[in-house]
Amino acid sequence: MSGPPTLRLFLDRSTNGDDFVKGMKGLCPDTVSIGEKYGVKAAEDVQDTVWLAEAAREERICVGADKKILSGSRPLEIAAVLKHRVRYLVYANNNLRTADQIRLFSTLLPDIRELSGTPGPWAYTMAQHGLVLVPREELEQRLIRAAQRMGVHPG
Numbered sequence: 001m002s003g004p005p006t007l008r009l010f011l012d013r014s015t016n017g018d019d020f021v022k023g024m025k026g027l028c029p030d031t032v033s034i035g036e037k038y039g040v041k042a043a044e045d046v047q048d049t050v051w052l053a054e055a056a057r058e059e060r061i062c063v064g065a066d067k068k069i070l071s072g073s074r075p076l077e078i079a080a081v082l083k084h085r086v087r088y089l090v091y092a093n094n095n096l097r098t099a100d101q102i103r104l105f106s107t108l109l110p111d112i113r114e115l116s117g118t119p120g121p122w123a124y125t126m127a128q129h130g131l132v133l134v135p136r137e138e139l140e141q142r143l144i145r146a147a148q149r150m151g152v153h154p155g
Helices: 018-027 034-038 048-057 075-083 098-115 136-150
Strands: 009-011 031-033 061-064 087-091 122-127 130-134
Touching: 009 018, 009 034, 018 031, 018 098, 031 034, 034 048, 048 075, 061 098, 075 136, 087 098, 098 122, 098 130
Parallel strands: 009 031, 009 061, 061 087, 087 122
Antiparallel strands: 122 130
């Protein structure tokens, strides 16, 4: 019996710093940062919906520190997560130092590896006490509420 699939990560703009990328590659060699994929300068202009779709197509788990991407204030991103079946890990506290982010990820790595075979869409926050699921239904509700606020039909 084999273990979970190889962990393939995609680091978004909020986790694109050189030290973080290097630390994550030490934990998970099959890690690509947004800066590596698109070029550091060009990555600043790549829409979230684009890299989310491409990371999902490449069967990568996205890692970020910007919780807003999963909030009701970012309906296009939530729609992309749901549509493209994105798998997303986000730090519960985006004020952690790089070393603390890497340490937390390392601590949660066994649980993250177990998730690697779970199809998306899914999102978890990474907190000191463990991984916390943001249920798909909650993401869908955030999308509906955002669409209602904007006076559009979610689709």
